[in-house]
Amino acid sequence: MTDGDVMRRGDFSNGWKKSFQSLEKWAWRTAVDAAVLLALAAALAAGVNAWKLRGGGSGGLPWAGDWDSYVESKALAAGIGIVTMRELADRVPSAVLDARPRELYRAGHVPGAWPCPAGDVDASLAEHVADLDPAAPVAVYCDGAACADSLEVALELKARGFARVGLYPGGWSEWTANGGAVETGETEAAP
Template identity: 35%
Template sequence: MAKDLYPQTSSLRIRRGIWQGIWLCCLGVVLAAGFNGIRVSGSIPWAGQWPIASAEDIAEISLREAWSRFQEGTTLFVDARDPLSFKQGHIKGAWNVPPGEAGRSFDEIRILAQAGLVVIVYCDGAACPLGPALARTLQQRGVPSVRVIADGWRQWRQAGYPVEGGER
């Protein structure tokens, strides 16, 4: 019976496996960074370089001006909240376009905006990032005349302006 030329204890095997895993991860990171740097279409931005949509980047509209435009019929209201919140209540005639699902409605919204409607995006809460994020996305996709009502849903309800429930 041949003896094992390299006797290994189980702890040595475990340590060796851990080091091999660490080296494979390091190699993966180096290869990914290298390929990202030589991409023909340009490198993909690292986490800290993604653009951040903020209320300062988007033109705001006052509640009074939004109400005036609502009465004139020169506005498309876009609710950036989730579908369940939208079904529970929204500005009368508003469309529900959560930022993650905006691709389905871009063409329709762009056509209406190019025909002269002002697109007013809103969500719920003064710190809600969904409205500015959706407005930024719409602007980047070529939708003209996009505005945001900060804390729009709460303000609209408190003012007693027309609301409805259900889907668009």
């Protein structure tokens, strides 16, 4: 395309060398301009974020986040998959376990989920999902990204031989904040 353009536009008369030099100059100019825009974007980002962090608006973010200690990182490092809200709503996992305390579970949970509070995994499994195939996908959640109960239960399931354990890191808080359906009391239907 370049060659064709140059020919059509009659730049040939200037000679190839001259036209290449001018092209090189333009390339540099464009690169510098793009770098100026990148720097300006960084300045804007820093300014707006500083303003938000100071309370001028919501949603300020620390510049260096510690994502390695995020529950998702720990889960993935342990061979536990990540389940999204969409997958949970579409009932992709065969069984969903609620790792929160039982009174929170009774007050409201993801439809079809079984209670499986951390620290009580054996009893819960025996009670609700004793005949669950260890090869079936299982999802666990708790309150949200800040709670560790779901990771604890997921690790215990993994240790009990469940091959496809998934964590829903958004948890109950993300589920309700995004209009997920709520079931109260005990789950009636088989998962």
